């Protein structure tokens with residue numbers, strides 16, 4: 432075991448807010464997911480954002496399917512992008528990551544070898560940020576016109 436348990440009780444509380452949005456696939460052996468995207472591309476909330484999931488400072492999103500053997504569907508990726516936009520508005524500082532990127536995650540391929548993690552990570556730094564800014568601008572303008 433690489434992780435130490437000395438700080439595990441402190442880690443149960445969400446200190447310092449949400450730092451990562453971590454992606455998983457249905458083949459992930461761990462649990463503690465905040466959101467599940469099913470095979471039809473429907474989003475289900477399983478934990479409240481304030482609750483601790485699999486990792487203390489992360490929101491965990493699982494996409495149903497085994498993406499070591501197949502790629503997610505277009506409907507699943509559309510739903511995922513929609514969810515990530517909502518989460519980015521709620522947690523502006525949160526970075527998108529894969530389960531396999533976290534400490535101790537080296538033994539897992541999660542969210543799967545065929546999951547388009549690189550493309551999504553790229554989008555999260557470009558398209559997602561401009562979509563978030565567009566939403567914020569619309570919100571600001573709608574509030575301003577009411578004053």
Ligand SMILES: [Zn+2]
Pocket residue numbers: 454455456459460461530541542
């Ligand atoms: Zn996982």
